[in-house]
Amino acid sequence: MQRCIAVIGAPGTGKSTLVDRLAQLEGGQPPAAPQGHEPRIVEFSYLGDSWTAIDCPGSIEFLQDSLDALLVADVALLCVPPDPEAAVLSAPWLRAVEAAGTPSIIFINQIDAARGRVRDIVAALQDYAGHSIVLRQVPIRDGDRVVGAVDLISERAWRYREGEPSALIAIPEDLREREHEAREALLESLSDFDDWLMEEIIEDHEPPVGPVYSICARVLAENRVIPALIGAGGHMNGVVRLMKALRHEAPGPEVLRARLAAATGAEAPILAAAFHAAHRRHVGRIVHLRALADGLKPGARLGGDTLGSFVPASGRGQAPAELAPGQLAGAVKSDHLATGHVLTADGQLPGPAWLTGPTGQHARLIRPVHDKDEVKLSSILARIAADNRAISVGQDPETGALRVSCPGPLHMRVLREQLSEVFGLETEELPVPPTLREAITRPVEVHYRHRKQTGGAGQFADVKLTLAPNPRGAGFTFAETVKGGAVPRNYIPAVEQGARDACARGPLGFPVVDLAVTLTDGQHHSVDSSDMAFRIAARAGVQQGLEQGAPVLLQPIHQVRFRIPSAFTGALVPIVSALKGQVLGYDRDETARGWDIFRALLPASALDELTGQLRSATQGVGSFEAEFDHYQEIYGKEAEKMVADARAG
Ligand SMILES: Nc1nc2c(ncn2[C@@H]2O[C@H](COP(=O)(O)OP(=O)(O)OP(=O)(O)O)[C@@H](O)[C@H]2O)c(=O)[nH]1
Ligand SMILES: [Mg+2]
Structure with missing residues (x-):
């Protein structure tokens, strides 16, 4: 049996360094270094047990890789920074393990560089966890520095040594009180899930160590609490203790298998x-x-x-x-x-x-540098997207080019490097042009006669039309009020078609929407009239009418749904206003503790800038999903600029 650890957490929390140390606990070659932002799989053995660690990239743009690892991990090892102020950086990963139901251990890493008390770090993390986080060790300090740790179950104290396993020492006198207090809190948390332990506590017994460790293993396998250990992977501090906890407490693959069977409703045996x-x-x-x-x-x-x-x-x-x-x-x-x-x-x-994590909002048009690669690029991107839920690929309806969405610019760069290095496809990326529209703002009447006499058969069609603005979102509508067969029935569909043709490109250069066209009257000729003639007449008539109807530019407005830690909710209001958006409101996110769902309307053209602003305002932790909501009129300089940009592009 081989157990699997997903090593996850915020960027630079020492995950890769820790995995290297775990893999070398029994000597041997150092594992291969991580490759770019790819998850790294490292196999090792420890005290006769086989292990695999999946060392996940920390960049939030690659959060999907951590989710993927949780699909196959028995236990998640969540590395967190040793700073209560930085707890929010771990929120996306806490959210992920809780959603996945993966038994998890927190490792407060880089403890040699701690900025704050360990209990404050745990308290700050607790804001983002539905499970209770139970501290399993307290630090031994020398002044400001953490120089060792006391295990709260065995009540053994260890002094860290640089680059090697720690040395057993007596619990320092001045730590006794704090150690007792923390131990009581730990036992009390565990006793919520164990009647025997509850009785021991009530009767004021000192529970023996062995059974308490067994309870730890059981509550971890049942995913009841999240234990927290401390250490510094880079200095080998707390690494042996961590590995021993994993060895004794991490469940085997049968627990994962049962979890996946329940989650997917598999009826046949799950093999992999x-x-x-x-x-x-x-x-x-x-x-x-x-x-x-x-x-x-x-x-x-x-x-x-x-x-x-x-x-x-x-x-x-x-x-x-x-x-x-x-x-x-x-x-x-x-x-x-x-x-x-x-x-x-x-x-x-x-x-x-x-x-499936938050969907990618960083959209770009991707074009092959060499035209001959067009078909290959689209098929390869489709294959990559099928394997990676963070990437979606489609055709941009405005330009017909390939449009790729992913979580951010770093991810896009890595994807394009992969296209070049693995598939020999050189690409360029372009911003996605906004899907601008136009509409008339006042009713117009037009009369158009199409007549042509070329040699034999001529062409004749005469239409009187009224054009009127439709309510926003109502689209194109067509009606006729022709009396006495002035335009025979059979030509009327051709008139409608011609009117629609005219809407493909209005006087400002964009598709026309929300237009009501009515055919009120006209004339025909028994020999020279035809569907084609009426279609041409209607198209030209509507084109003329659109110019007289005071056309206005319309820009798409999206409904944006943000997923952010509550602490940042206030910071979103000025961002949305500065981007000319409108705040709709926010609610607690019922699916994740410490998170809010914040909703706003924003122009589609602001979404690119929003990605960057949201990232800096939420330290990379917030994400959003946007969906087209409606078109809105836009005037003045801004409209002029958009028209000019669109013409240039
Ligand atoms: N002070 C201190 N620094 C450490 C420790 N472990 C790792 N580091 C440093 O932290 C930095 C990041 O280490 P990595 O192991 O690459 O961190 P990571 O979590 O894999 O980073 P990403 O994969 O980019 O998310 C490096 O500069 C390490 O040298 C530690 O125990 N203490
Ligand atoms: Mg790493």
């Missing part, structure tokens, strides 16, 4: 879960999966087809011939396997809803 795909030059698509049953090997039936061959999960060493339960591997020649899916022999079940 596929969580990530990588594309490599000359190798192709590698699907990373974790075996959740015995004996998965190449040629087996998995997800409704034959499993191809394996490559080692870590990208190093020998490919496994067969996977032990809980083991990770890359599967090649297995293109039928979809990532983010739970796999049975015959089926692939989409992962739980929490697996």
